[in-house]
Amino acid sequence: MAAAHQGPRQAGRPVRPAPRLGSQPAQPGAGRLAGAARGAPPVPAGRRRAHQPFTTAPTRRRVPTSFTFTAFGDQGVSYHALGNDGQVAAQDPAFHLHAGDLCYADSSDLGLPADTYDPRTWDQFLAQTEPIAASVPWMASLGNHDMEALYSPNGYGGQLARWDFPDNGPVQSEGVYSFIYGNVGVISLDPNDVSFEIPANLGYTGGAQTKWLDNRLKFLREQDDVDFIVVFFHHCAYSTTTAHASEGGVRNQWVPLFDKYGVDLVINGHNHIYERADVLKGGKSRKTPIGSTVHPATDGTTYVTAGAAGRSLYAFAVPDSYAGHVNDVDEVPSFVWAAGAVKVTENVTWSRVRYTGYSFLAVDVKPADHGRTTTLTLRAVTESGDEIDRVVIARQAGGTARQRLNDATA
Numbered sequence: 552m553a554a555a556h557q558g559p560r561q562a563g564r565p566v567r568p569a570p571r572l573g574s575q576p577a578q579p580g581a582g583r584l585a586g587a588a589r590g591a592p593p594v595p596a597g598r599r600r601a602h603q604p605f606t607t608a609p610t611r612r613r614v615p616t617s618f619t620f621t622a623f624g625d626q627g628v629s630y631h632a633l634g635n636d637g638q639v640a641a642q643d644p645a646f647h648l649h650a651g652d653l654c655y656a657d658s659s660d661l662g663l664p665a666d667t668y669d670p671r672t673w674d675q676f677l678a679q680t681e682p683i684a685a686s687v688p689w690m691a692s693l694g695n696h697d698m699e700a701l702y703s704p705n706g707y708g709g710q711l712a713r714w715d716f717p718d719n720g721p722v723q724s725e726g727v728y729s730f731i732y733g734n735v736g737v738i739s740l741d742p743n744d745v746s747f748e749i750p751a752n753l754g755y756t757g758g759a760q761t762k763w764l765d766n767r768l769k770f771l772r773e774q775d776d777v778d779f780i781v782v783f784f785h786h787c788a789y790s791t792t793t794a795h796a797s798e799g800g801v802r803n804q805w806v807p808l809f810d811k812y813g814v815d816l817v818i819n820g821h822n823h824i825y826e827r828a829d830v831l832k833g834g835k836s837r838k839t840p841i842g843s844t845v846h847p848a849t850d851g852t853t854y855v856t857a858g859a860a861g862r863s864l865y866a867f868a869v870p871d872s873y874a875g876h877v878n879d880v881d882e883v884p885s886f887v888w889a890a891g892a893v894k895v896t897e898n899v900t901w902s903r904v905r906y907t908g909y910s911f912l913a914v915d916v917k918p919a920d921h922g923r924t925t926t927l928t929l930r931a932v933t934e935s936g937d938e939i940d941r942v943v944i945a946r947q948a949g950g951t952a953r954q955r956l957n958d959a960t961a
Contacts, residue, residue: 608645608732611776611956614948615733615918619643623860623911624650624694624785624820628675631909632861634934640683641936642913645732647687648739650820650857651694651785653710662698662706662743662751673713691716692739693726694785694820695749705752721763723756729767731961734918734925734948736771740764740784745800748786748888753800761804768812775952778918778925779944782809783818789831789854791885791902792822794865799887799895815847815944816927818912820858823865825873825906825931827940828854836901841874844943853944855929857912864907873906873931873939909934919948 609615621644626632639647654676659666680689691714693707702708707725710716720727720739729738743752744760771777786798788806798821809817810832829836832851839845845853868885872878883902886894910933919925925948931940 608730611731611958611961612953614920614950614953617915617917618645618733619913619915620646620648620732620735621911621913622648622650622783622818622855623857624818625652625823625858625862626676626860627652627655627862628672628679629861631934633679635860635909635911636679636683638932638934638936639911639913640687642932644687644913647683647689648737648781648783648818649689649691649860650783650818651692651742652696652820652858652862653691653694655696655862656709657696657699657706660695661749662695662700664700666700668699668701670709673709677713690730690737690739691726692784693741693743695743695746695751697726698743698751700751705755721756721759723759724763727760727763729771731771731774731777733916734776734778734950735916735927736774736777736780738764738767738771738780738782740782740805742784742786742798742801745804746786746798746888747800747890748795748798748892750892761808764805765808768808768814772812774956775949776956778946778948779815779916779927780812781816781818781914781927782814785819786821787819787854787856787858788817789828789899789901790819790822790824790826790856791867791869791883791899791905792824792826792865793868794823795821795888796885796894797887799889802887809852813847814852815946816914816929817852817854819854819856820860822856822858823862824856824859824867825904825908825910825912825939826856826867826902827904827929827931827942829901829903831901839903839942841877841904841940841942844945846945848946853929853942855912855931857910857931859906859908859910861909864909866907867902867905869902869905871905871907873904874941875939904931904940906931906933906939908939910939921948921950923948 656672698706699709700706717728829839870878882898913930915928927944
């Protein structure tokens with residue numbers, strides 16, 4: 552059972568399971584009112600708002616039409632967050648990926664009982680998010696600020712009170728799931744499980760999440776109609792900010808699996824900037840300037856940090872470099888987190904695009920008939936609507952066995 556492949560667009564909430572796709576035309580939804588949490592008191596009858604309509608994802612048995620999805624992380628509540636939401640809405644996305652650190656009700660970020668926590672921030676966040684999430688599936692993952700230790704041992708009780716995460720991930724984890732939309736397979740992960748930097752939940756799934764990831768990537772790569780695999784989560788595999796930089800736990804546990812199964816795109820947050828690395832495979836990078844076309848079957852994976860959704864911005868040790876303002880440097884001084892929350896310094900050559908400003912990622916998906924070229928066009932867009940980065944990811948389209956596919960198997 553998959554998320555967006557089985558989910559309606561519901562008011563103010565992530566996608567929930569729905570009837571099998573392709574079995575009937577889209578019908579009006581009957582989801583909970585925007586911003587309402589599980590167990591919340593009903594809205595008085597005189598104040599009820601009309602239910603929002605929804606559509607299901609396209610059937611797997613036909614080549615889908617082109618669509619766009621968007622992504623960012625580290626949003627919080629601010630005028631910049633509102634500005635980004637408006638620009639996201641202008642893209643008319645089929646769905647939106649939120650790479651963790653949702654509302655910052657826990658402002659301390661350590662996932663500990665002594666963290667500062669203000670649940671009223673959730674009310675502000677839901678009110679801010681409602682206008683766009685009422686019509687766009689808001690697919691969330693979990694970050695370090697989402698470990699709200701007041702609620703439960705792993706800190707996710709508050710999240711579960713407000714989000715219906717798809718439930719096809721490992722039972723030991725939260726916010727871990729996958730879905731197929733068109734020719735794209737999407738996976739959400741919880742990097743708190745593997746984080747050396749902030750170890751409050753380190754190892755809480757007992758390895759189950761990484762085992763599930765291996766199996767799910769294998770499944771998606773075997774699907775005849777899935778051309779691209781996109782993985783999103785909070786902590787960065789490859790980033791160079793002076794704040795959090797790169798997470799060694801992610802590099803150790805998950806990057807080898809991304810290489811093994813040819814993951815096309817990884818989207819992270821955590822660092823409050825926009826950064827795109829050169830395409831990477833086996834720890835080696837190939838220079839990928841703005842406007843490049845990447846062939847992941849041979850070149851490797853594209854890693855994007857899109858953590859400038861609305862919270863205060865971070866900094867780089869070298870100048871920004873983006874469209875119309877290119878400043879290539881040979882090496883960037885940075886660090887990666889190792890076991891014991893130890894910073895290990897490194898000088899990297901793969902930091903290609905850097906932007907210290909509020910922004911998000913838009914991905915235009917162009918499916919194709921079997922044997923033709925299908926593409927993901929990545930566009931980084933600022934809160935004012937300017938494009939600061941673009942790269943194309945291209946593959947040969949599959950789909951020879953579409954008529955034998957089952958929409959319920961995703």
